[in-house]
Amino acid sequence: MKRDNSVKIVITLLKLLLIFICAPNASGQTKVENGFLDLRSADFTEKIYKLNGEWEFYWNKHLLPSDFKQREKPVPDTWGKVPSYWIKYADEIPGIENTGYASYRINIRFPENISEVVFDIPVFDAAFRIYIDGKYVGGNGLAGKSEAESKPGYDPFTYTHKVTDETVEVIINVSNFHHRRGGFWIPMKIGIPEKVSVSLERQNSISNICAGMLLSFACFFFVFFMIFKGNDATLFFALASIGILIRGISTGTYLIFTFVDINWITLIRLEYTGSFIALICGAWYFYRIYPDKYFKIICTIITVLFSSGIILVLTSPVLIFSHSIRIFIPAILLILSYYGARSIISMLKAERKGILNTIGFIALLIGVINDSILSTSNTFLFSSYILPYATVVFIFMQVIILISIWVNSFKEEKRLLAELEYVNQNLEKIVNKRTSELSNQKSELERQKEEIQKTNEELKKNITIKNRVFSIIAHDLKTPVVNLAMLTDNTRNLIGEEKREILTEEIGKQLDFTINLIDNLLIWGKAQQDQIDYRPGKWNMTDIVLDCFNLLNARAQMKSIQFSYSHRGSPEAWCDRNLVSIILRNLLTNSIKFTPEKGKIYVSVEEITDINPYLKVSVKDTGVGIDYDNLEKLRKNEIIKSTPGTRGEKGTGLGIQLCHDLIKVSKGRMHITSTRGEGTIISFTLPTQSWPGD
Template sequence: TEHYRLYFSLLCFLMALRVMMIVELPLIDMLNLNGLTLARLDYLNIYFFAPFFILMIRSIFPIEFPNLVYRISMWISSVFIAIVVFTPISFFSFTFPYFFGFFLLVSMIFLYVIIMAWIRGRSHAPAYTLGLLILFFGTLNDMLNEIEVIETFYVVHYTMFVYLLVYAYIFADKSNYLQKKAQKLTEEVSQVKNHLEDLVEERTTELQSMSTELERQKLKLESTNRDLVEAMNSRNRLFAIIGHDVRGPIGYNLQALEMLIDNPDISEKERKELLKMMASSSEVTYNLLDNLLVWGRSQTGKLKATLVRVKLKDLIDESLELINIGLKEKHLKVEVYVNEQHYVEADRDQLYIVIRNLVSNAMKFTPEKGSIYISSKKYNGEVIISIRDTGIGIPDGILNKLLDSKSHVSTNGTRGEKGSGLGLKICQEIVQSNNGWMRIESSSGEGTTISFGIKASD
């Protein structure tokens, strides 16, 4: 343990106190102590060396020092100290030879402990052995001199001083070694830290990459799921339109034909009425099937525009010819203000579908004797086409949903004309595929204006 530094400091203090008492420094005389107290201090100064030496050796070599021997040695040391403190001088003065014998025995135990440490390769064990041998011989000399076996000087305090110098060297070297080891460990920790930082950064980058990839896969799955849901909705919507809006007009035509076949004597007026109904129904069916085909291509991503130079006026005239019967039936006035010189870059067939749908919608939602205005103007490199009607207009609640791909709105015309709810969405998709834009302006009861812009062709 690290307590050996404390015990070594206490031993150095005891050694300094011993030297002060031997050389009789004036400081001792200034304390004005009586002879008994000085004698007790002298003995205690010597006797305290034993327990602190035991504690220091045990803290340095805790594994090699037997636990039982340590306890017995500490108890015996405590007994010697207690005798000095609590007994008269006539008694404790006779304990000195016994203490020397005990200290000699303890030194031999120290020697055994250090030799065991030496065998086990513990650091500085040879230096410990040398210092202990010096102390051992000094103690043996003073003990033999005390019992008058030999006549020599008391040298234990000198050998103790040498012993402490040896230990001071060991501790200094040990501290230096520990400092170098600590520095090395610090460098290793720094290297490990840097490596860990690099490793953490690498793992963090990998995790971020994995997280990004997982997020991408998640978004892809969500997108695929949305596409699947939309595809299913589109399929259901297509089946509903085919089942209702296509089937109805074809059924009307079938009934009209059966009436003409079964009633050859039908009046000319009734025959014309039936033929008009069949023409109108066929027109609706044609437009609906055409829209369904375009919508189907747009849903599968196959709606591609082949841009060519298109004369706008010709397309509008063709569209009006197709719905001319419907316009006459409702007595609608159509005014066209389209410049003959307005050309656009667009897919001709697709643009024809857009104009036809928008004009058909205007006719559908404009009451009898209403008006439809078709105009064009050139602005900022585009030709802007506007189709305005004096019809029933579009309520705000429906206007916001007309161009929303996720919403489905179908409204009957002024004569109960059916619609698929696809016309305006198809127009918007076609205009966008032709690099254009579309806008709807309407108020309920005040008519509707639909404008779209297509790049002009010089």
């Protein structure tokens, strides 16, 4: 799976996760200000509203509805932010403590068309009673003014209220002498009966489904461990699932009350014990799937610390062991950070388990952060505990991973058995196939040997070319220069116009030869290094041919050689004029060199109309021709040894090869035919239109 696709899948599934969890918690955003909430413009047909904001707060007072009917009404100590533990009001109320008792009060104004609302009343730390419009409607435990008078309790409920007055008064007496903090720490909600009923049924259904899935997954992983006893990661996972299940049914919708009636202290002990078991076993599970020697030390410390914490939970009062949450939250964030980092690294390596673990990590992280913040009376994403739901997503990812491992193991086992059976039945064929493979390997080695030999031949050819160049420089270039020096010296001592003209003519020949040799060497050297400057355009070949005739006419006249030119069709070609001029000059010079006195040289240009039209240029002479061996070398583009012309003219053997290279640069092809004693025809082609990239 590619990295980019993995990231996209994580983002998409995360969005679906958020939508899934957010759906049952959607509610209107309202705010209580100075103990009053105005809902006259609220749309109760669409939303459920939270009673969050500034409630009247009375410290160390349990006020009754009758107290607010007196002439001198009680004055609040502060406008307390709800939801929040009351210790957070310490700046406004000096001396306030975590333990104590207090009263909350709010007035709500409803729309005229609302005749009935339902109050969704959460739990308080640690006991409360509630009055609505002067009537006691219920509570949890016993809210008293001392520890002896108080009895903690958790059991959220709803109350349906008939709205008869324009304003509804809500008074809540809260006491806490048993928990680390006291107060109104979960939002209260109101809505019409239909909306609240649907919302609660949805929450209860999801809670029941999650509990059932946690129990099923725990059993599944335990059975998996019993089958594959070497994989203790599944045992840790099963125990972690049990721990989360215990915590889940002891919080949120308090599903445990469906099966058994237990007291508040046992309920809190189950919550903390389940959390600690999940933390210890979860840490070891993460270590098993991502081993690391340093993380193993952390797991050992967590095991010792929170095993002691379980003993503390079972033997001490809630007021004492509830402070362990200060250690629990950093510990779980630490192991989640390790698990998340390793999962993301695995995902970036395009490993399938990496993407699944990353999705599970994100779900757990959201659940842990939300529940941890909610436990401090603040709201992160949701106003209720969601870790059990997030854990189901995480466990589901682990189930996929383990099932995938099991399926792959089963497939691998099946594959190995099939291979073994195949080997037993086809041993002779396998041996023959292996023999054939060895033979193929031998053929491949021989092919590579041939390639090496071919490369060596090319290297030898290159060395030959270099040696040829140095030979030309050392001999052919040196000879005309020495001859020029001797002729110049003889000219000074000659008397007589006729002899002077003969020497002058010879000097001219030597100069022409030297200049032509140097030009050919320079251009050929560039061709060998792919440095030819090719600048094509539309040119008339008649002009180029006639220019070459004019340039070489004097040399041809010295042997009474006649030039002839003809063309058929359009003579225009797509070429570099300078390169084509060099090609023609070399071919004409060669023809002059090997054509006897009063011979003829014909140049023809013919337009070939085909699917890919081109121009064919031919140079034909009535010279001595080329012998078979040299003709074959020329056709293979090999350098040949230069032979003297009909009047002893010298050469380098580079001319034809240079023409071949320049014709190739010009997107053309060269063809040579020759008959000994009759002459030679050298033709080449040129494109008539531009090529891609020109």
